[in-house]
Amino acid sequence: MSEHQGIFTSPAVQDYLAAAPTMTCEQLSDRLWTISDGKYRTIFMEADHSVVAFDTFGTPARARAYAAEIARLVPGKPVATIIYSHDHLDHAGFAADFAPDANIVADEMTAKVVLMRAADGQLPVTQALSGAKNNVSYDGAEFVLLNRGPVHGTGHLSAWFEEEKLFFSSDTILPNARYGLMPDYHISNFVKIMRSFLDLDFERFVPGRYEVTDRNRFEQGCDYIEALQIACQTAFHSFVPIWIHDEMAGFVQNELGERFGHLDGFKEHSGQTAIRIVHHYLMGGWGLEDTPEPTILLGN
Ligand SMILES: [Zn+2]
Secondary structure, X not given: OOOOOEOOOOHHHXXXXXXXXXXXXXXXXXXXXXXXXXXXXXEEEEOOOOEXXXXXXXXXXXXXXXXXXXXXXXXXXXXXEEEOOOOOHHHHXXXXXXXXXXXXXXXXXXXXXXXXXXOEOOOOOOXXXXXXXXXXXXXXXEEEEEXXXXXXXXXXXXXXXXXXXEEEEOOOOOOOOOOOOOOOEOHHHHHHHHHHHHHOOOOEEEEOEOOOEEHHHHHHHHHHXXXXXXXXXXXHHOOOOOOOHHHHHHHHHHHHHHHHOOOOOHHHHHHHHHHHXXXXXXXXXXXXXXXXXXXXXXXX
């Protein structure tokens, strides 16, 4: 069988796309669950007659496993609504294998990218949202979707569940230091916008990877990226060879170890994250998303 393949072009990826994952679910409230494939994480919600699910996971086999877990935990209620947290294929690329008949909701910017990219398996958005805040209700499931500006990917939506005092934001703040190269993070505005979400009443935070965490660790995540941004600027002042991984890793670990060395993955990951951030300062940012008034993106 040939799997939907996103934007991969080599037949060699078929085994990767078809590999069955082990999914783990945890119930967060009467109506809300979180599910992980061991690395990525998302949430879904029981509505009156159906299920509202965020994202699809990043391969056809993972999307099918996600659908199977929902059917097991919420029997008799089909996934009628999918919300794309952002455009990236590793989170939202495989609605065709997850719930092909669902209504697909996303920010209008995400809708444009998805349509123009036309990745195999990523279905087009059927309901595009605009603006910074949408109070939504799907089949009796009510919550708030927020896009306060470019943080990660295109048209990124975070979700606030007031009743549960719970905040979900995929691929932004992590409960550790295991950031990768941070491609498509919009460094100019990232911390400012993420920190602004602390004005919401939430106690639990569900990230797009790793474990469910809390408000304190969300705030500490903002602090960590902000401190890395400062350390990376100091690297210029100290004439660190900023394009050499081991030099950057040693420098930022020395600068930040006392405050953030306890974060899981700090030693392994801080160097590559720093390499990305120094290049932000070197180049001035990547496109309109990294300008001080990024709302210009919404001005057509
Ligand atoms: Zn992403």
